[in-house]
Amino acid sequence: MVRTLIAGNWKMNGSPASLAVIEAVVAGLGEGGPADCLICPPATLIAQAADAARGSLLAIGGQDCHAVESGAHTGDIAAEMLAGAGASHVILGHSERRADHNETDAIVAAKAEAALRAGLTPIVCVGESLEQREAGETLSVIDAQLAGSLPDSFANAGFVVAYEPIWAIGTGKVADTTQIGEVHAAIRQTLAKRFGSTGEGAPILYGGSMKPGNAAEILAVDDVNGGLIGGASLKAEDFLAIYAAAQ
Ligand code: PGA
Numbered sequence: 001m002v003r004t005l006i007a008g009n010w011k012m013n014g015s016p017a018s019l020a021v022i023e024a025v026v027a028g029l030g031e032g033g034p035a036d037c038l039i040c041p042p043a044t045l046i047a048q049a050a051d052a053a054r055g056s057l058l059a060i061g062g063q064d065c066h067a068v069e070s071g072a073h074t075g076d077i078a079a080e081m082l083a084g085a086g087a088s089h090v091i092l093g094h095s096e097r098r099a100d101h102n103e104t105d106a107i108v109a110a111k112a113e114a115a116l117r118a119g120l121t122p123i124v125c126v127g128e129s130l131e132q133r134e135a136g137e138t139l140s141v142i143d144a145q146l147a148g149s150l151p152d153s154f155a156n157a158g159f160v161v162a163y164e165p166i167w168a169i170g171t172g173k174v175a176d177t178t179q180i181g182e183v184h185a186a187i188r189q190t191l192a193k194r195f196g197s198t199g200e201g202a203p204i205l206y207g208g209s210m211k212p213g214n215a216a217e218i219l220a221v222d223d224v225n226g227g228l229i230g231g232a233s234l235k236a237e238d239f240l241a242i243y244a245a246a247q
Helices: 016-029 043-053 079-085 095-100 105-117 130-134 138-149 152-156 177-195 197-201 212-219 236-245
Strands: 004-009 035-040 058-062 089-092 121-126 160-163 204-207 226-229
Touching: 004 089, 004 160, 004 204, 004 236, 016 035, 016 043, 016 058, 016 236, 035 089, 035 236, 043 058, 043 079, 058 079, 079 105, 089 105, 105 121, 105 138, 105 152, 121 138, 130 138, 138 177, 152 177, 152 197, 160 177, 177 197, 177 204, 177 212, 212 226, 212 236, 226 236
Parallel strands: 004 035, 004 226, 035 058, 058 089, 089 121, 121 160, 160 204, 204 226
Antiparallel strands: none
């Protein structure tokens, strides 16, 4: 059994006032259930969010890290710094970072190594564009991203993969359950073949316009082990409703 993970990605949203959302999620989770729960706020809020979540079921993560431990990299944040601030996970290779910051698969793999070095659980994102899907390239694109973005060291580590079709992110368009099931099954096969038991046990999250109204249906698809939620993670009520759908 792969344990379910419901993860929120706040992206570049959130101010100190948003710590109230963290507090509300902590209160709403209570003693917790059969799924893990994570929120990745912007880096400026990680330490305070981790303080607010300490001792609760809610874990706090980062949205990116640099590959090296320290040095002359103005504006960047090392994986060790995220861990020091109280993060336990880090999202890597999100399509917005691949697009906005020219992150290649090799860069993502180096960041994933850094995350493991710092004791963080990496959440590596993959996903096809609409053009690639319409050209029938979805599975080959995903496979190439997995081959290039996941380091060999994942054979001995805990990690998470998120399937996020680019055309479904923030658009309100959701992949249908057949499309999701097809890609998740292919990802599971690839992970199991390459990484053995850690590949069989790694949660595979779906991301892209997931919300309270569609979460139960998506989470019921084979090989879907949770969600990476953007917009709907900004409101405690919506995020908790998605978590409840994972029960
Ligand atoms: P969305 O974002 O839920 O707002 O579509 C998901 C993501 O990009 O992680």
